[in-house]
Amino acid sequence: MIAAFVERVGPPESMVVGKLPDPTPGPGQVLVRVRAASINPIDTYLRSGAVAAELPFPYIPGADFAGEVAALGSGVTRFRVGARVWGSNQGLLGRQGTLADLVAVDQSLVYPTPEGVADTAAAAVALVGITAHLGLVREAVLRPGETLFVNGGTGGVGACVVQMTHALGAKVITTAGTDAKVALCQKLGAEAAINYRSEDVPRRVRDAAPDGVDVWWETLRTPDFDRAIGLLAPRGRMVVMAGRDARPELPVGPFYVKECRLMGFVMFKAPAEAQRVAAEAINQWLVEGRLRPQIGATFTLQEAAAAHRLQEDNTLHGAGSLVGKIVVTIA
Numbered sequence: 001m002i003a004a005f006v007e008r009v010g011p012p013e014s015m016v017v018g019k020l021p022d023p024t025p026g027p028g029q030v031l032v033r034v035r036a037a038s039i040n041p042i043d044t045y046l047r048s049g050a051v052a053a054e055l056p057f058p059y060i061p062g063a064d065f066a067g068e069v070a071a072l073g074s075g076v077t078r079f080r081v082g083a084r085v086w087g088s089n090q091g092l093l094g095r096q097g098t099l100a101d102l103v104a105v106d107q108s109l110v111y112p113t114p115e116g117v118a119d120t121a122a123a124a125v126a127l128v129g130i131t132a133h134l135g136l137v138r139e140a141v142l143r144p145g146e147t148l149f150v151n152g153g154t155g156g157v158g159a160c161v162v163q164m165t166h167a168l169g170a171k172v173i174t175t176a177g178t179d180a181k182v183a184l185c186q187k188l189g190a191e192a193a194i195n196y197r198s199e200d201v202p203r204r205v206r207d208a209a210p211d212g213v214d215v216w217w218e219t220l221r222t223p224d225f226d227r228a229i230g231l232l233a234p235r236g237r238m239v240v241m242a243g244r245d246a247r248p249e250l251p252v253g254p255f256y257v258k259e260c261r262l263m264g265f266v267m268f269k270a271p272a273e274a275q276r277v278a279a280e281a282i283n284q285w286l287v288e289g290r291l292r293p294q295i296g297a298t299f300t301l302q303e304a305a306a307a308h309r310l311q312e313d314n315t316l317h318g319a320g321s322l323v324g325k326i327v328v329t330i331a
Contacts (some may be wrong), residue, residue, distance in 0.1 A: 003100030004304035009049030012308035023104040025073035035067040036123040039326040062097030064126035066119035084113040086122035108272035111279040124293040124325040132160035133278035144169030146214035153185035294324030
């Protein structure tokens, strides 16, 4: 098979595209012919060594995939050869990733692609969609009629949070860095979208939620807990899912006096059954048109290094040049 891989951790340019042996599906695994993959920050952290992990060299990065079933391992009962599928969680915990023609995946982490949903869309929504659903439904237990705030409503996770919050019957307030991105947030379902470069964010949030926000979804690597807790409603919940090395101060007094709750989670540590529940909701919303994956850039497999570079420029260096997900198409 053709794959993008590294022989050792390093910069994006350390990735090469070439031939590797085809994977063989083991018991309970599905061999997927990958048609589209997407890039996530965690992919770049593992490839660069920024997150220490035991990697199977040559290592193929990539968590998300969409394509069709090419072969079945023994004991697989949920899929047939030729079925269109999507999923995430690859390239982690010793698994090979998805920037390749083929990937062997445990059937518990594979989901059917609904008719009419493109492979590029399914790949783009995989990790970020499951992350958003887990945080909103399993962690924060968001209820209809509540108000949620999320930083960055056009980012990979942020755009899913905006749309899912709206689909769940709650009100969403979000931020963006340009007027065009603000308009996109409103199109995705935000009742209030704030340009954080030109507007007073705390004042606008208070105007939109005079009694405070019920759920604060933090996407920034270093949260401003003083600001967040000041804008939370009594018994408000705060979700954090970024900033591995962050050590911000937490104003304990205001936090406990308001009876707030703080929760952090990592998507790939969630049980397979919890991820499957999220995937089923994602499929339903995709079919209904209530979840529209945002694709900001598309590359070929031969351009995998450039795709990783673009992700790093935006995640680590604040380039602001990306709206939505990076997708890699694979013939």
